[in-house]
Amino acid sequence: MIHCPHLTQDNACEVAGQMAGCKVRTTPSACNACQANDNPRAINLVTIGMALVNKKRRKQDTRELESLLRNYLPERDEPETIKIDRFRPGPGNELKRMLAWFAKPSETCNCETRVDTMNDWGAEGCRRNIDTIVDWLLEEAQLRGLPHGRFTARIARGLVNTAIRKFEQKFPEGPSEPNDDLEDTVDR
Incomplete structure (x- = not known):
């Protein structure tokens, strides 16, 4: 893992956790992707995505996060489908x-x-x-x-x-x- 002020000792991302309203564990690849983002160690595509996955797994309303995610996605002619609800670690x-x-x-x-x-x-x-x-x-x-x-x-x-x-x-x-x-x- 990288050094990040929002990464807890038990590998939870506080940024994603605050958006999801629960503990959101992260992985080295997610931390590296967040670090490489234009807005590292903050609200960005990676942290929004992790929060969205956790809310979907908990069967909670995700409309607010999906709207936030759309603001962070680059403009495209065709809508893009993001498959995040299928991922489950194991x-x-x-x-x-x-x-x-x-x-x-x-x-x-x-x-x-x-x-x-x-x-x-x-x-x-x-x-x-x-x-x-x-x-x-x-x-x-x-x-x-x-x-x-x-x-x-x-x-x-x-x-x-x-x-x-x-x-x-x-x-x-x-x-x-x-x-x-x-x-x-x-x-x-």
Whole structure:
């Protein structure tokens, strides 16, 4: 992570958190993107996007943030669709990123469903179900005409373990849940 006065010790972005009304955890790539923005360490496309994702995950009204986001987007002739409600941190998304350079989801694959399932399982669930995940990868490799033997199974197992570790490094306490609000500051 970079040094930022708005980054807490538990990797939460105070700028995005204030807009979302809850604790918003961040990642090194989000911090780097924020830093590279024209308005770094402040309200910008990155921090608005993180706040918007958290509000959507909590099923809260996002109209105000969407309006704010439109003001920060460059003028375009055609409207742009931003897919942010589909992102949910988890081992499935980490594995998807690792495989993205050579294997894109197709219309006939179950990739997105399996990514969601892995994200639901979390790190420990993926470890318990690693044989199933490896079978999914081998099945998809076979359907695409890629190698799918014992050697490939070892590589697939290594990729899954790496995805789990990457997720755990980014979110040592797990991803925030929709109701993972900042602690009350009211004296009791």
